[in-house]
Amino acid sequence: MSDDKIVVRKKKKKFKVFPLVNGLIFILISLIIIIPIWKVLCDSLDARSAYGLNLHPVEFTLGGYQAIINRTSLYMPFVISVVTTIVGTFCGLLLVTLGGYVLIQWEMPGRNFFAYMLLFTMIFDGGMIPKYLVIKELGLMNTLWAVILPMSINVYNLVLMRNFFEGIPESLFEAAQIDGCSPMGIFFKIVLPLSKAALASIGLMFSVSFWNDYTNFKLYISKNNLYNFQIRLRSMVSDSDIPNDSSVSPETISSAATIVAVLPFAIIYPFCQKYFVQGVNVGAVKE
Template identity: 65%
Template sequence: MMKREKKKKKITLFSVCLAIVFLLVCFLMIVPLWKVFVDSLDLHTAYGMKMWPKKFGFDGYISVFTNPTLYQPLLVSVITTIAGTFIGLILSTFGAYVLIQWEMPGRTFIANMLLFTMIFSGGMIPTYLVINNLHLTNTLWSVILVPALNVYNLVLMRNFFEGIPVSLFESATIDGCTPVGIFFRIVLPLSKAALAAIGLMFAVSYWNDYTNYKLYITNSDLYNFQMKLRSVILGSDLPIANGSATANTVKNAATMVAIIPFMILYPFCQKYFVTGVNIGAVKE
C-alpha cells in the first residue's frame, strides 16, 4: 500500500503575525492573573512583579476563610448565582419556546419588540424607578430579576430551538403529545448544550455582579462577595491577617477566591459551551 503524502501547510506572513498577536493577548491576560496568584501565596511584604513567592504560605487564604464578615457576602453570592441562573434559564427557555410557535398570532411582532430592546432600552434611571415602585430595592429580588430578563440569551436559546428538526415536533403531535409535553420530553432533553452554555453565562454574570448591588442595595448586610471584595481591595474593610499574612497577601487571596470557582467550573462546561453557542448560529 502506498502511503499518502501529507500536505504541508505553507507558513504565511499572515499566520505568523496572527500567532504573535494571539501569544501577546494570552500574555497580557495571563500575567496579571499569575501576579495575583503569586502575591496571594507570598507572605513577603515587598511589592512588585514576582514569578514565584519569596515566602510561601496559605495564611492569606486562611485569613479570608476564617473571617466571619466574609461568610455572609459569600453566601449571598452563592444564593443569588444559583437562584438567578435557575430563573434566567426558565425565562429564556419558556420565552424561546413561545417564539418558535410558528402558528402563534403576533409571533414576529413580539420577536421584533424583544430585539428592539437590545438596541434601545429605558436606561439606568427608568429601570431604577421601576424597581423602586415595585418595592424591590434593598431586596435580593432586585439583583436576581434584573439580570434574569436577558433578551440576548433568549435569542440564543430560540436559535437553538429552531435548529431542532420540525419532524420531531410533528411526530410528537401525531402521537398525542401536548405542547407542554413536547417542551419537557423533546426540547429540553435535546438542549443540554444550550442550557449549559447559557447557564454558564448567567452564572458568571450573577457571580461577578457589582453594578446592580451598587444601584439597588444600600443595606450592607445584603452585599455580595464582589461588593465586599471592593472594600477589601480599598483597605476600608480588610480582614484580620492571620499568621504571617500581610495586608497585600490577604487582598490578593480574596481576589483569587472570587476567581477560582469559575476557573474550576469552566473546563467541565467548555465542550457544552462551544457546542451550545455554535449550534443555531448558522442556518442551512
C-alpha cells in the same frame, strides 16, 4: 523547473504566514489574560508586599487564605453570592427557554412582532434611572429579587436560545404532534433534551454575570447584611476593609480574596467546556 511550479510554491509559502501570525496573536492575547491572574495568585501566596512584578512567591505563605477563613464576616456575603447565582441562573434559564420556545411557535399570531419588540429593548435600553424607579415602585429595594429579576430577563440570551430552538428539525415537532404530545410535552421531552449545549453555555453566562455582579448590589441594596462577596472584595481591595494581620501584608489578603472569588468558576468551567464550545455558535446551523 517550470514557471508554474515556482508560482505554486510561492503561493504555498505565502499562505503559511497567516496561521503563524494568527497563532502569535492568540498567544499574546492568552498571555495578557493569564499573566494578571498568575500575578494575583503569586501575590496571594507571598507574605511580602505585593507591589512590583513578582511572578513567583518570594516568601511562600498561606496566611492570606488563613485570614480569609478566619474572617467570619465574609461567610454571609459568600453565601449570598452563591444563592443569587443559583437562583438567578435557574430563573434566567427558565425565562429564556420558555420565551425562546414561544417565539418558535410558527402558527402563533404576531410572533415576529414580539421578536422585534424584544430586539428593540435590547438595542434601545431604558437606562439606569428608569430601572431604578421601576425597582423602587415594585417595592423590591433591599431585597435579593431586585438583583435577580432584572438580570434574569436577558434578551440577548433569549435570542440565542430561540435561534438554537429554530435549528431543531421541524419534523420532530410534527411527529410529536401526530403522536398526541402537548406543546409542553414537546418542550420537556424533545426541546430541552436536545438543547444541552445551549443550556450549558447560556447557563454559564448567567452564572458568571450573577457571581460577578457589583453594580446592581450597589444600586439596589443598602443593607450591609445583604451585600454579596464582590462588594466585600471591592472594599478589601480598596484597603478600607482588610483584617489586621502582622504576618502577611494587606495586599496578600486582598489577593487571596480575589482568588477565592475566581476559584468556583475556575473549577466548574473545565467540566462545562465541551458544552460551552458546542454552544458558542448557538443556532448557527439550521435545517
